[in-house]
Amino acid sequence: MRRLLVLALLALSSTAVAAPSPTDTLIAKLLGPTPVLDDLRELTDSIGGRPTGSPAMDKAIDWALARLKAAGADAVRAETYTAPRNWLPRVETAEVTSPRYEAQPAERNQLRTAAMPFSPSTPAAGLEAEVADVGKGDAKSFATAKGKWALVHTEPMRSIDDLFAEYLATPAIVANAKKAGAAGILWMSNRPHRLLYRHNATLDGSMSPIPAAMIEREGAERLARLLEAGKRVTVRVTLAVDVQEHASDRNVVAEITGRDKPGEVILLGAHLDSWDLGRGALDNGCNAALAIDVLRQLAVLAKAGQRPRRTIRIGLFSGEEFGLYGSWQDVRAHRADLDKLRAVVIYDEGTGRTTGFSLGGRGELGPVVDRALAPVAGLGPFVHTTDAFVGTDNYDYLLEGVPNLVANQDGPPYLPDYHAESDTFDKVDTRELKANAAIAGALVWALADGDTLPAPRQSRAQVQAVLKATGLDTQMKTFSLWDEFATSKRGRQ
Numbered sequence: 001m002r003r004l005l006v007l008a009l010l011a012l013s014s015t016a017v018a019a020p021s022p023t024d025t026l027i028a029k030l031l032g033p034t035p036v037l038d039d040l041r042e043l044t045d046s047i048g049g050r051p052t053g054s055p056a057m058d059k060a061i062d063w064a065l066a067r068l069k070a071a072g073a074d075a076v077r078a079e080t081y082t083a084p085r086n087w088l089p090r091v092e093t094a095e096v097t098s099p100r101y102e103a104q105p106a107e108r109n110q111l112r113t114a115a116m117p118f119s120p121s122t123p124a125a126g127l128e129a130e131v132a133d134v135g136k137g138d139a140k141s142f143a144t145a146k147g148k149w150a151l152v153h154t155e156p157m158r159s160i161d162d163l164f165a166e167y168l169a170t171p172a173i174v175a176n177a178k179k180a181g182a183a184g185i186l187w188m189s190n191r192p193h194r195l196l197y198r199h200n201a202t203l204d205g206s207m208s209p210i211p212a213a214m215i216e217r218e219g220a221e222r223l224a225r226l227l228e229a230g231k232r233v234t235v236r237v238t239l240a241v242d243v244q245e246h247a248s249d250r251n252v253v254a255e256i257t258g259r260d261k262p263g264e265v266i267l268l269g270a271h272l273d274s275w276d277l278g279r280g281a282l283d284n285g286c287n288a289a290l291a292i293d294v295l296r297q298l299a300v301l302a303k304a305g306q307r308p309r310r311t312i313r314i315g316l317f318s319g320e321e322f323g324l325y326g327s328w329q330d331v332r333a334h335r336a337d338l339d340k341l342r343a344v345v346i347y348d349e350g351t352g353r354t355t356g357f358s359l360g361g362r363g364e365l366g367p368v369v370d371r372a373l374a375p376v377a378g379l380g381p382f383v384h385t386t387d388a389f390v391g392t393d394n395y396d397y398l399l400e401g402v403p404n405l406v407a408n409q410d411g412p413p414y415l416p417d418y419h420a421e422s423d424t425f426d427k428v429d430t431r432e433l434k435a436n437a438a439i440a441g442a443l444v445w446a447l448a449d450g451d452t453l454p455a456p457r458q459s460r461a462q463v464q465a466v467l468k469a470t471g472l473d474t475q476m477k478t479f480s481l482w483d484e485f486a487t488s489k490r491g492r493q
C-alpha cells in the first residue's frame with residue numbers, strides 16, 4: 001500500500017514536470033532524425049579527401065559555410081590566416097629497377113607508394129639508387145646507407161600505443177638518415193594488403209631534408225628478402241610535390257549567441273581537412289558533421305527561445321593534419337579574447353564510442369565533466385583520463401591555459417583505416433556517431449549554461465606544471481615543438 005502510494009506519487013510528479021529541459025530536448029533531437037549522415041555523405045562521397053590548400057578543401061569550406069548558414073547559426077564566417085606551409089603531392093611512383101621480374105608484365109615491378117608529408121620532390125626523371133636495409137633505423141644501421149634509399153621497417157600497427165611509438169621514433173630515424181647521407185627514405189607501410197596512408201614524419205611542419213616515401217608492406221618485405229639473400233637491389237622513386245610557403249588558409253566558425261554572457265565562449269571543435277588518399281570519413285569528416293549537427297539543433301532551440309547563458313562556437317579547423325595550423329592560428333589571432341574562451345571540446349577519433357574525456361592534465365575538470373554528462377549517463381560509462389598529448393586541435397588551447405577536453409573514443413574501429421585509402425563513408429558507425437553528437441551536445445550545453453565556470457584559465461607557470469606532470473614536455477621535445485613554447489612563440493605569454 002505504502003509502496004503503491006509512492007509509485008502513484010512518482011507517476012504524478014513525472015506528469016507534473018511538463019516541459020523537458022533544454023538539455024533533454026537537445027539530446028532527443030540529436031539522437032532523433034537529423035541530416036548528419038547526408039552531410040557526411042556529401043563531404044566524403046562528393047567532395048572527398050581534402051588536404052589543406054587543395055581545391056577540394058576550398059570546396060569543403062564553402063560547403064560547410066553554406067550548411068552552417070542553412071542550419072540557422074547566429075553568425076557564420078571563414079577566418080583567414082597565414083599558414084607556415086601547405087604541401088600537396090602530384091606525382092608518386094616507385095619501381096624496382098633491379099632485380100626485375102623477367103617473366104612478368106612490366107607493371108609487376110612497380111611498388112605502390114605515397115610520398116611522406118613534407119617530402120621534397122625528386123628529380124623529374126626520378127631518383128634511382130640502391131636500397132640499403134636499415135632495419136628499425138637506429139644510427140649504426142645507416143652505416144652502409146650513404147647515397148642509397150634507406151628501407152625502414154615498421155611494426156604492424158595494432159593499437160594507439162603502437163601508433164604513438166611510431167610517431168615518437170620517426171624524428172630520430174629521419175635525423176639518422178640525413179646524417180648518414182642517405183639519398184632518401186623508404187618507409188614500410190605499417191598495414192598489410194598493400195594499403196597506403198599518409199603519415200606525418202614530423203609534426204613541426206618543416207620540410208623533410210631528403211625525399212621520403214611510404215611503400216606497400218608486401219613490396220617492402222620482398223625488397224628486404226632480396227637484400228638478405230645478398231642481391232643488389234635498386235629502385236627508382238619519382239615524387240613531385242607542390243609546396244605553398246606562407247599559404248593563406250581558412251577556418252570555419254559558427255556561433256549560437258549566449259543569452260546572458262554572449263562574450264563568454266565554449267568552443268566545440270573538429271578539423272575539416274583530411275589527408276587525400278582516403279575520403280576523410282573517420283578522420284575527421286564524421287566529427288565535422290557532428291559539430292554542424294550540434295549547431296543545427298542548438299539553432300532550433302534558440303529559435304524556440306532556449307539559449308545557453310554563454311555563446312557556443314563551432315570551429316571547423318583546417319591544416320590539422322599538416323601540424324595543427326588552424327587551431328594554432330585561431331589562438332594567435334584571438335589571443336586578446338582567450339580569457340573569455342571558457343572551455344574547448346575537441347572530437348577527432350572517428351565514430352568510436354566516447355569512453356570519457358582527456359582532461360588535458362587537469363584532474364579538477366573531471367567532476368565538472370561528470371556533472372555535464374549526467375543527462376547522457378545512459379550512453380556511458382564515462383571514464384576520464386588526465387593525460388595530455390600533442391596530436392589534435394586542443395594542443396594550442398592547452399598551451400594557452402584554456403580548459404580543454406578531447407573525447408576519448410574506442411580506438412580499434414578507427415585504427416585500421418587511419419589516414420589510409422580505406423577511410424571512407426562505409427566505415428562510419430552511425431549509431432555511435434549519433435550517440436557522440438548527443439554527448440557532445442549535452443557537454444557543451446552544460447558548460448555554456450552553468451552558473452560557474454568549468455575551471456579558470458591557467459597561468460604560464462601552471463601550464464608548465466601540467467606539461468611536466470603529464471610528460472607532454474618530453475613529447476614536445478621529441479617533435480621539435482619545445483623551443484617555440486620555451487621562447488614564447490607559442491603558448492601562454
Ligand SMILES: [Zn+2]
Binds near residue numbers: 271283284
Ligand atoms: Zn584527425
